[in-house]
Amino acid sequence: MSFDNTPFQPRLGVSRRQVLKGMGAASSLPLIGGFAPAFASNSDGRVVVIGGGFGGATAAKYLKRANPNLAVTLVEPARTFYTCPFSNLYLGGLREMSKIAHGYDELRDRYGVEVVHTLAQDLDPDSHTVSLANGDTLHYDKLVLSPGIDIRWNALEGYDEAAAELVPHAWKAGPQTELLRRQLEGMEDGGTFVLVAPENPFRCPPGPYERASMVAHYLSQHKPSSKVLILDAKDNFSKQGLFTSGWEQLYGDSIEWVGLSGDGRVTRVDAENREVETEFGTVHRADVLNVVPPQKAGWIAERAGVTDDSGWVPVKPETFESQQVADIYVVGDATVAAPMPKSGFCANAQAKVAAAAIVASLRGDSAPDPYWSNTCYSLIGPEYGISVAGVYRIQDGVIAEVEGSGGLSPSDASPEIRQMEAEYAVGWYNAICQDTWGTDA
């Protein structure tokens, strides 16, 4: 066992068992400074993870859980990650921003992940390197990309980065979410909150409708004469029957939904005047306007060459390795993984499958059979929760929902069940954040 001080050069020939044996022999020697880098140089492989959200943080943790001798580096610009899940509860006044904020201490201190807070600005699949905004270059044997989504600026006429400062999307949690909340707080009673919902696919299919619910809850408490209008580019949406029935029960006619067939598709945004125009020329003026715009995979995915013409990332279902570029595994909202939705739960589940596949591959083994599941809770009111669940396996080479599994909360559930689901939604959020970042919300 050598003690050379050269990190970032994995020696793949060394098995874990040999490392263990070597450590046994080394135990009689005095441990001196410099050992740690040498240990890293004898790692079973080097994995770089880009993105510290549900997918990336989970991948980093589960790589180290499965094989602590991997050298794992997580690249994430933000020191604090704000989750999109439960950001609607912040808008509704049910949760503080600090309670949807998560850091990277557990990954670093407990699991030995090297966490680098900088931007991954480019990568070269041929040389297996990632260049960072801080000037460093990282070499990888395997790369995990969990880039989330980016907005397709101007795909909706008039909606660009400048417009988003006036009319927030709040579809990446953080300052945008706070801006939307301030606008809600500043709205006069009797005003109209207009939410523009996109075509599929997009991050968090039930998200716009939970947002409408939480905004309606806030308005019912503080501005009861106000209305919520949803202008939708499609005719059907996630958990539609459950939402519609819940809205009626909790908010009467305060929430109006207009689908594609009813001229709900918005084609132009005038951010300065908070106006939107639909396909057939109807102009709606909003007091607070929230545009959930068309989306695509996070931009680094395009740089990596893993996106296709759709702007999303096709992956091999068994491992979530890119179909287009070897040794790059992509997880989360950026991927084409239907029937799995673009949810934090799925990003976490996909990351576990990818991490196991990487660990197996670096050992020269085949990947374990994948299993995925999903549960998306939505809150219609503080004590009114609904859910959709799914369990997924590979069938005939593609991802498929296991027959007879999953599905929606019953349409005729009792108020007690709705309340239990609202409580379990909080239990789910706290548990998945603990599983992903080790943080207690």
Added chain:
Amino acid sequence: MNLRLPRAATAALGACLLLGAAQQVLADDAYDLQREVMAGGCANCHGTDGARTGNVPPLAGRDADYLEERLLAFKRDEVADTTIMNRIAKGFSDDELTSLAEHFANVEQE
């Protein structure tokens, strides 16, 4: 048995403790990749290793027979006032549910 810290690995304990990495290195040897992948989704509500306590019941270290019986009952819609577990359990074969029950029963509590 699939203990997280198998007897065979304890030989290396002394050396590993000196390195401050004992738990991780040993866990590595005990880690059943296939079973961990099958159990992966459970953590999203029950916490890592099913060990989180809260309004979602913990799974770690509970009796295997009890867990198996509950999982099979969820699958067969025999638990009144179930919210989600009946929908999840139907995604697994009976054998897989038995394997999951054993897996969580054998998680060592910290």
